[in-house]
Amino acid sequence: MNSRDDTYFLREFVANHKQIFDKTNEKLIYSISNIACLCTHIAYLLMFRVLGVKELVIFNLFSVLFYMMCLVFIRLGKAGPSLLYLADIEVIVHAAFATHLLGWQPDFAMFFILIIPATFLTYTQRIYIPFIIASVSLGLFLYFKLAMPYDADVKYVFEDNDIIRAIQIVNAIIGVFVMLVAGISNIFIREYKEFQLVDQRETFKEQASRDPLTHLFNRRAMNENIRAIRRDCSPRSQYVIGIGDIDNFKRINDTYGHDVGDKVLVYVSNQFINFIPEGGYAARWGGEEFLFVIPNASIEKGVAFTDKIHKMLRSHVFEIDDVEFGVTMTFGVSKGIPVDKIDNVITTADKRLYKGKNNGKNHTEFTD
Template sequence: MQGLPPNTPYKRNARPEFWQLSMRCCQLAGSVDVAFFFIFLFLDSPILAWINVISVTMYVCAYRAFKRRRNLLAFRLIQTEVLVHVGLGTVLIGWDSGFHYYLLMFVPALFVTMQARSAWILAACLWSYYAGLHVLMWYIEPLQPIPSNALLGVNIFNLTVVFFMFSYLALFYVITVTRAHNSLSQMATTDSLTGLLNRRQMIALTEKLLARHNRRPTNLTLMLMDIDHFKQINDRHGHDVGDRVLTAVSRLFQSLMREQDFIGRWGGEEFLAVLPDTNLEQAAETAERIRNTIQAMRLDSADTKVGVTLSIGITQYRAEEALSTAIARADLALYKGKSAGRNRVEAVQA
C-alpha cells in the first residue's frame, strides 16, 4: 500500500488481488444498501432507510479511494460503515435482523491486510463488540421494531448476502492458492530467461523416461547443442543482445521439436534435447534441420544484424546405462564438432 508510515500494522505486501476483491465487495455492499433503502421505506422505517443512504455514500467514497490506491482509507471507511451500521441496525430492529452476520466478514480481511499481532488484537475487539451487542439485546427491546415476518425476511436477506460473500471469498482463496502453486511450480521447473525446462527438471523427466525405457527398450537419442562463440556475442554486442539470442534460439527449438520431445537449458548457452522413439539417423536429420534454421536466423542490434551458429552432438542411449554416461558421450560428440570447425552435427555411437 502506498503512503503508509513505517510502523503501520497493515501489511505492505497484501496481495493486489485482495484489494481488487475488496473493490467488488464494496460495489456489492453498496448495492445491498440501496436495496435496504427501499426495503425500509416499504416497512415504514425512514430512519433505517436514510442510514442506508449514508452507507451508500461511504461505499462510493471507499470505492473511489480503492481506485486511487488509497487502500488504507478505503478499508477504514468500510470498517466504520459496517461497525456503525451493524450496531444501529441491531439496536433499532433487534438481534434477529441478522445484521451481526456482517461482522464475521472482517475476520479473514483482518488477517490478510494486517500483521498477525495487530490482526489478533482487532479480532478480539471485534469479538467483544459482537458479544456485547448480543448481550445488550438480551436486556433491551428494539427501538424501532418491525413485524416478525418482515424481521424474518431481513434476516434471510442478510444471511444470503453474507453467505454469498463468504463463498466469493472462498473462491478467491482457492483461485489465489492455485495460481500461486502453478507459478511456483513453473519457477521451479523452467528457466526464467528462455522458458525452457531447467537442468533439474530435465534430469527428473529424463530419469522417468529412462525407467520406462529400461523396462521396454526403444530408440532414445540425446542431443546436446551449444551456441558457437557465444562469449564473443556478449563481448561485442552486450549481454542484452546475448539474452535475446538465447531467447530467440529457444523459441526456434520449441517450434522445431516434436510434441513428445523435450528440451531444456542445460547451462549457459548449452541445451539438451531428449528424443524418444528416435534412432541416430532420424536424430541427425532433426539436428541438421535445427542447425540450418539457427544459421539463417538474424537479430537486429544497433546498426547491424547478429547471426549465430550451432554445434550439435548426438548419441543414442544404451539400456541400463547411467544418464550421466549418455550425456558425457553426447558432450564428446559436441566437442568433436567444435574441434572440427563448429556449426556442424556430430554423432557418437552408443
C-alpha cells in the same frame, strides 16, 4: 497419472479458474455485497419514513450515504476486508439503535446473531478482528437481554400487531438476503485468494525452473524432466539426448558485445522451442550450451531435429549496425534406454559434441 501430467493438470486447472475469477474479480464481489446493504437501508429508510420513526430515518439516511461512499472506494480499487468489517459494525449499530427505540417485538436484535457467521466468513490475515466484532455483537445482545425486558417502555410502540408482524417479516427477509449475499461473496473472495496463492506458487515454480533470458528450462529442471522421461519409458523404449554448442560464441561476445550475444542466445532458443517434438524438452545447459531430450525416439529422430536447427541458423543473418554475420552450432547426440544411467548418456552426447568441434564444427555427431 505421472508427475508431468499432475503438473500440467494443475496449471490448466489454475489457468481456467483464474479466468473465472478474473471475470468475477474482487471489485465485483465487494460491489455485490455493498449494493445488497445499500438496497437494504434504502428499504429501511422508506419503511421508517412511513412508520414515522424519525431517528431511524436519519440513521438509515447516513447508512445509505455510507454505502454509497463504499461503492466509490470500490471503484477506486480500494476494496478490502476493512469495508466488509465496517459494514458488519454498521449492521450491529443499526440493530442496537433500532432495538433501543422499538424494543424486542420488531426483532431487530436477531441481527446481533446473524452478523457473527458473516463476520467469520470474511477473508483476512488479521484473524483476531472477527473475534472482536463477534464479541461486541454478542455482548450487545446479552446486554439488551439483561437490561431490557420484553415489555419494556420504549420510545416507539406499535399497537397494531399487523405492523409488528410486517416488520418482523421484513427483517427476516432482509436478514436472510443480506447474510446470504454476504456469505456467498465472502466465499468467492476466499476462493479467489486461494487461487491467487496457487497461481503465485505455480508462477514461482515456473520461474525457478526457467532460464530468465531464453525461457528454456534451466539445468536443475532439465534433470528432473530427464528423470521423469526415463521413469515413464517402457522397458523396450529408448530416448534421445543431444547437446549443442554455438560455435565461436566467445568471439561474438568479444566483437559485438554481450547484448548481441544475448540476442543470439534468444534466437537459438526460439528455434529449440519451435522445433522440439511433442513430449520433448530443451534447456539452456550452461553459457552457450543447450541440451534437449526426446522420449520414445530413435537417434535418427534426434539428428533430424538438429538438422532443422542447422537449416534455420544457416539461413539466418544477424545485422548489427552495418555488419552482418551468421552463427552455427555443433551437436552431439546419443540414445538411452531405461536401464542406462542418465549421466552416462549425457557424457556420451558431450563427447560426441567435442568430437564434432574437433572435426570442423557446424554439424551433428551421433556415432563414436
